[in-house]
Amino acid sequence: MxxxxxxxxxxxxxxxxxxxxxxxxxxxxxxxxxxxxxxxxxxxxxxxxxxxxxxxxxxxxxxSGGEFYLGGGGGTPVQQAAGFEDSTEDFASYLRLSGGPGVDEERVGLYAEGALDHFRWLQEQGIPFKGTFLPGKWLEPMTDDTLIWSGSEMAWPFSAVAKPAPRGHAAQMEGMGAxxxxxxxxxxxxxxxxxxxxxxxxxxxxxxxxxxxxxxxxxxxxxxxxxxxxxxxxxxxxxxxxxxxxxxxxxxxxxxxxxxxxxxxxxxxxxxxxxxxxxxxxxxxxxxxxATKPLFPPDNMVRGIFVNQRGQRFINEDAYHGRICRYILRQPEGRAWLLMDNAIFARPDFRPDIDIAAVGESWEEVETDLGLPAGELVHTVERYNAYAEAGEDPLFHKHTQWMQPLVEPPFAALSFCPEDYPATGFTxxxxxxxxxxxxxxxxxxxxxxxxxxxxxxxxxxxxxxxxxxxxxxxxxxxxxxxxxxxxxxxxxxxxxxxxxx
Ligand SMILES: Cc1cc2nc3c(=O)[nH]c(=O)nc-3n(C[C@H](O)[C@H](O)[C@H](O)COP(=O)(O)OP(=O)(O)OC[C@H]3O[C@@H](n4cnc5c(N)ncnc54)[C@H](O)[C@@H]3O)c2cc1C
Known part of the structure; x- marks a missing residue:
């Protein structure tokens, strides 16, 4: 046999x-x-x-996008050339929080201490890093720039434990897929x-x-x-x-x-x-x-607010797209919509045909169209607009850079529900x-x-x-x-x- x-x-x-x-x-x-x-x-x-x-x-x-998450030691040459300092302590603190429950402290320590040498080693293997920084919210550089914000560094709670620095080092290549x-x-x-x-x-x-x-x-x-x-x-x-x-x-x-x-x-x-x-x-x-359901680019998407089927917000929308996706997935039935007004309206570059689940001249109309409990979405938007006016988000600590009142009609709800926008991911x-x-x-x-x-x-x-x-x-x-x-x-x-x- x-x-x-x-x-x-x-x-x-x-x-x-x-x-x-x-x-x-x-x-x-x-x-x-x-x-x-x-x-x-x-x-x-x-x-x-x-x-x-x-x-x-x-x-x-x-x-892949060819991005390596690197920093510490005062900053890689790429970070330094772009004017960013990055201490090993800040880098390690970020990695510790991002490792979540059961983080491997030893691994974090070794990586934070060794990342600068590792960057040099990658260069020695011939991997090109042009050394220029691309500002904004990106999944990976669409240009041949080689440094981006590639995580939740500037978003709460990460920004509260570690001084933010961009650490997404992509190999140099025009467009995606380095x-x-x-x-x-x-x-x-x-x-x-x-x-x-x-x-x-x-x-x-x-x-x-x-x-x-x-x-x-x-x-x-x-x-x-x-x-x-x-x-x-x-x-x-x-x-x-x-x-x-x-x-x-x-x-x-x-x-x-x-x-x-x-x-x-x-x-x-x-x-x-x-x-x-x-x-x-x-x-x-x-x-x-x-898992992810990429919302940005463009940056404008981050200025919208997510609500679940109770009409409630559940996350600071300036977080990394993968973190947002995991929060969406744990809402009731995994259902969520991104609310945008006319002033910021856009569609995700990676989902240009995204389903627009509701449009209205008022937030009441959008709420009714989505079939949400009366008054909940309207209340959420009113509170958010007040926070944006005041320049502080006491609920989710979204950075004020991304906050503006959603007051210009028409108003829209983009569907991030499972049937309209499936997630992609790996274990x-x-x-x-x-x-x-x-x-x-x-x-x-x-x-x-x-x-x-x-x-x-x-x-x-x-x-x-x-x-x-x-x-x-x-x-x-x-x-x-x-x-x-x-x-x-x-x-x-x-x-x-x-x-x-
Ligand atoms: C579109 C996309 C974008 C991404 N962008 C990034 C990014 O920018 N930065 C980042 O950090 N991560 C990114 N990732 C994730 C990253 O690419 C993977 O997590 C990473 O490649 C995993 O490395 P690995 O060596 O474990 O596996 P892989 O790189 O997948 O290598 C595993 C290899 O093992 C082979 N293999 C499997 N089973 C067997 C077997 N039984 N016998 C022989 N061979 C076998 C496979 O064919 C494969 O070639 C991205 C992933 C994708 C798909």
Whole structure:
């Protein structure tokens, strides 16, 4: 009978018929974390093989905006050139709050202390940062500028704990999608260092001895199971699990309902996490996810106010779009509308055909059209207009920069309800690891031979309400590098040869 291999069950060492190939370090996934792990491991002199299920490198990172969340140390050269100072303390305070309940203090400390060096390293890999700042509210730069406000830095409660500074460092490229620029450069760098890449190669299951010490893995290459031995260790960098409906049902049912459209390259099937769990790896924050229904650009959208189906506000609208989305999702039935008057009326650039659920010459008409309880929306707008006149939002602390009374008819309500504007997103939970990459079991002990980084782990970004653009590429690249260095420094298990997979 032909054996079947699945991520949830390790192949026992005794069942390996032969090794098809050997390498020091075996990396699963050629996205941001995998590429950075491979570069560091190869730079340290290890032989490295990367398995990638797709036909080329990149993963979600190649589809991304190419923003890294960086700062501290007085400011990166890009921040300084734009006139922003950024202390390590402020950077760490921001990251601590954005990590939410269960924040990993050690990881935050390492990242805040090391971000400036990491920025230099990214430059050394050839990633271009032009060094100019693009003011306003953006998802990613549409110009070739390389610094933006990419989180909730200027918005309450973040602005109350850390001096704001823009930290979204995007690779230089005219228009959106700089992730492709980054991944092409990192992949070329890795291959130039002698890293072997196998494409159309799906990691199926880990190979482990009876104590769950990882020895390698089984991969499907050319339609056949291949047994690849890892003399120093396996690093799982296979992304998250937003594409795996069964895992979402079990671990993140809110994400299943909320993030209807996965924001990924399509291979985030949780195979990396399941492989780690199969040998006793613990998981954390599996219910957490990033989701968005982008409202800005243009900036004008931020001058509107969100109400739920009780006609009540629920958030400061100047917060990061992902934080706003998570607040929308937890309103009754996930229903919310953005109210705008004629003076500020606009549509989101990313949703130009957004459903305008109600229009009226008065807020009473809009309230009636939306079928909201009589007087509630009208009361909310009246209170908001009074706060805007007074220059203070005592309820949600929206910055006065974004507040103006909504008094010029006609008035409109833009629908952010699930049926009109589905959210997109990805998961944030994953394997529990040391910042240096070791996968930990339920007792907090390292699983021998197993390491992980990126969205396969529960890393720096672990709270949807605190997410900022750039944290995922920042986390994946920074901790991917650490994992690569950690594994390369391990003694190699005895071997006969070093063959290509
Ligand atoms: C449109 C978009 C914009 C984004 N913008 C940003 C941004 O500007 N900044 C930011 O920080 N984040 C951004 N993100 C999120 C970010 O891209 C991801 O969170 C990040 O790439 C995760 O890194 P990773 O290395 O864990 O996974 P990936 O980069 O997705 O790499 C994982 C790789 O593993 C491969 N793989 C999976 N399973 C297997 C298997 N069994 N065997 C072999 N290979 C496997 C996948 O094919 C993939 O290539 C964006 C995402 C999208 C889609």
């Amino acid at each position: 032909t054996a079947t291999y699945t991520p949830g069950t390790p192949c026992r060492l005794a069942d390996v018929p032969h090794w098809d190939a050997e390498t020091d370090v075996l990396v699963v996934g050629f996205g941001i974390a995998g590429a950075c792990a491979a570069i560091e491991a190869a730079s340290a002199g290890a032989s490295v093989t990367v398995l990638e299920v797709a036909s080329t490198w990149g993963g979600s990172a190649a589809l 992730g492709k620029v980054i991944m092409d450069l990192l992949a070329e760098r890795a291959l130039g260092l002698g890293v072997r890449a196998e494409f159309d190669a799906r990691a199926l299951s880990l190979v482990a001895d009876t104590d769950n010490a990882v020895q390698g893995l089984v991969a499907r290459i050319d339609g056949q199971p291949r047994f690849i031995r890892a003399r120093k260790g396996v690093i799982l960098c296979a992304g998250g699990f937003i594409c795996n409906q069964e895992m979402l049902r079990r671990f993140a049912p809110e994400a299943l309902v909320a993030a209807e459209v996965p924001t990924t390259g399509g291979n985030d099937d949780g195979s990396g996490i399941r492989m780690g769990m199969s040998v006793g790896g613990a998981v954390s924050h599996m219910h957490e996810f990033f 944030l939970g994953g394997l529990t690891t040391q910042p240096t990459g070791e996968v930990l079991d339920v007792d907090g002990q390292p699983v021998p031979g197993l390491y992980a980084a990126g969205r396969t782990t529960c890393g720096l970004p672990r709270w949807g309400e605190g997410y900022s653009s750039g944290i995922s590429l920042g986390d994946g690249s920074f901790f991917g590098r650490l994992a690569g260095r950690t594994v390369a420094a391990r003694p190699a298990a005895d071997s006969d040869s070093d063959q290509a997979a």
